[in-house]
Amino acid sequence: MLSAEADAARRAFYRVVEGRRDVRTGFRPDVPVDDTVLGRMLAAAHAAPSVGFSQPWDFVVVRDRAVRERVQRLVVRQREAYAAALPGGRAAAFRGLKIEAILDTPLNVVVTCDRTRGGRHVLGRATQPQMAPYSAALAVQNLWLAARAEGLGVGWVSFLDDAGTRELAALLDLPGHLEVIAYLCVGHVAAFPAEPELAAAGWARRRPLAWAVHHDSYGRRALPGEEPMDLIEETVAAIEPASAEAAAAARDRLDRMTKPRGALGRVEDLAVRLAAVAGACPPPMPEPAAVAVFAADHGVHAQGVTPWPQEVTGQMVGNFLAGGAVVNAFARQVGAEVCVVDVGVASVLDHGLDHGLDQGPDPVPGLLPRRVADGTADMLAGPAMTRDQARRAVEVGIETARDLVTAGNRLLVTGDMGIANTTAAAALICAFTGADPAVATGRGTGIDDATLDRKTAVVRRALELHRPDPADPVGVLAAVGGLEHAGLAGFVLGAAALRVPVLLDGVNAGAAALVAAALRRDAVDFCVAGHCSAEPGHRIALAHLGLEPLLDLGMRLGEGTGALLAQPVVQGAVRALHDVATFDSAGVSDKDA
Numbered sequence: 001m002l003s004a005e006a007d008a009a010r011r012a013f014y015r016v017v018e019g020r021r022d023v024r025t026g027f028r029p030d031v032p033v034d035d036t037v038l039g040r041m042l043a044a045a046h047a048a049p050s051v052g053f054s055q056p057w058d059f060v061v062v063r064d065r066a067v068r069e070r071v072q073r074l075v076v077r078q079r080e081a082y083a084a085a086l087p088g089g090r091a092a093a094f095r096g097l098k099i100e101a102i103l104d105t106p107l108n109v110v111v112t113c114d115r116t117r118g119g120r121h122v123l124g125r126a127t128q129p130q131m132a133p134y135s136a137a138l139a140v141q142n143l144w145l146a147a148r149a150e151g152l153g154v155g156w157v158s159f160l161d162d163a164g165t166r167e168l169a170a171l172l173d174l175p176g177h178l179e180v181i182a183y184l185c186v187g188h189v190a191a192f193p194a195e196p197e198l199a200a201a202g203w204a205r206r207r208p209l210a211w212a213v214h215h216d217s218y219g220r221r222a223l224p225g226e227e228p229m230d231l232i233e234e235t236v237a238a239i240e241p242a243s244a245e246a247a248a249a250a251r252d253r254l255d256r257m258t259k260p261r262g263a264l265g266r267v268e269d270l271a272v273r274l275a276a277v278a279g280a281c282p283p284p285m286p287e288p289a290a291v292a293v294f295a296a297d298h299g300v301h302a303q304g305v306t307p308w309p310q311e312v313t314g315q316m317v318g319n320f321l322a323g324g325a326v327v328n329a330f331a332r333q334v335g336a337e338v339c340v341v342d343v344g345v346a347s348v349l350d351h352g353l354d355h356g357l358d359q360g361p362d363p364v365p366g367l368l369p370r371r372v373a374d375g376t377a378d379m380l381a382g383p384a385m386t387r388d389q390a391r392r393a394v395e396v397g398i399e400t401a402r403d404l405v406t407a408g409n410r411l412l413v414t415g416d417m418g419i420a421n422t423t424a425a426a427a428l429i430c431a432f433t434g435a436d437p438a439v440a441t442g443r444g445t446g447i448d449d450a451t452l453d454r455k456t457a458v459v460r461r462a463l464e465l466h467r468p469d470p471a472d473p474v475g476v477l478a479a480v481g482g483l484e485h486a487g488l489a490g491f492v493l494g495a496a497a498l499r500v501p502v503l504l505d506g507v508n509a510g511a512a513a514l515v516a517a518a519l520r521r522d523a524v525d526f527c528v529a530g531h532c533s534a535e536p537g538h539r540i541a542l543a544h545l546g547l548e549p550l551l552d553l554g555m556r557l558g559e560g561t562g563a564l565l566a567q568p569v570v571q572g573a574v575r576a577l578h579d580v581a582t583f584d585s586a587g588v589s590d591k592d593a
Contacts, residue, residue, distance in 0.1 A: 023153030027104040031188040044146035048139040051131035052123035057139045060110040072102040078164040088335020089288030105187030112178040136181040153189035205406040238497040242276035242525035250275035256582040271573040282577035286411035289336040291560040293415030296344030296483035297375030301420040305455040314347035327559035334567045341368045344483030346375035370396040379462040390478040397490025414509040415560025425511040427480035429537040431468040432514040433544045442535035473518035488512030496526040505563040506533035510541030530563030
């Protein structure tokens, strides 16, 4: 039981933590920071814990206007370089943000790190060298919290690249053995924002605590005092039907817009669907957009269902990461981000980077290493996956959707890569729709008649062997599906639970959507069929799902390419709801008035 004094201190601490903000706007540059106050803040920073009690930090207080102007010019250049490197949708959002207050504050504080401080035998640093900059980051946090307790705002300028950081170090005359950890803008503010500025601007969302707490081992998710929950069950339970009220409001607005009723054809149906997804009319603009290419290999490749060697999967992952595939070209055209999810690639990925494909501190840009297994097993020799592998791959998709949405994306696009994956897709489509393999199995990458006959026979034999039950969607996945199909199914579920539209690509996305629909039919409400693949099974899947494709271009590449070509149609439908005047507002006579 805490004393009254201790309880007051506890409450004050949590108020400070809750009220801490990365502040960029509303500073009062004419109000100086008192030296005594600054001293207390620096003392708090200096009291931070550090590896081996090495205290590897130093603090450079920058008040000189001329120095700050030079830093600000550097930051402006770096800002533009960073914006130029972003996908179009992200770049537009970034350019609308205020992301530094170097000249809006009376002083800046630079926190540095000396990895050599204390000599060779600093306890813990010899085995974990990165602990020195981690320690300096704790000093940054202490300073930040102290500033909030003093009623001061702090903004972190954090997007300088290596060259920019070296230039900053030179501007500040830093010795070569010091590295910059943080450049902080400090000053009085008119008021603290009610929520983080990046969240208010729509750049990103805060992840719920429940997503981040695991017990005893990773994946056993629960808040303290609660029983570990099942991620798939929790996600499925969170999916609600699309909003009939928002759909009706959208239909009413479309009828009142300055055009003949129904003149936009199916684009009007799309606009209504997107309003229903969001539960609002007009819905948020579906941008930025991100395409997640789920990549995996297939044991059924051993049955000769494709002439392409299996290692092409890994090689294409490298091509995606290098920006050389069709999905990259189409994504650049429409301003979408491309990320590749390795959920089950069998080969060692050759990405062309020196630091390796690992999950260490230096990740490969654009790659999410989430490998559940090194490909599936041959579905004619037994189940393609264990049930646990299928579930874990679905969870990968859910978490990928969560991460992309909390990062600020408002439209998710499905992509896939996996040699022989159309064989697994055909098996899934037959299992869920009852279609005959002879009708649902297609030529995939362009196989000849003999290979098509063999592929069709493989699908038929697999279904006869496993007799998958569509009432057990995870069991169907495990029997004849692919790791990327499981990931894509989770991707759809995760997006639906967060009320974000999913733009489906081709036959593999259609097969995965059947899995998602079997887990929760309402998930289909949040799907838009970007196009109809040339694979015959895709049309069967879309009909079963009740989805009509926006485009039909005879494509069969996968990767997310067909969906990306449909992205402007999706965004145009919402733009019309936002921008087109109604007869009343424009003063235009309506023939039906």
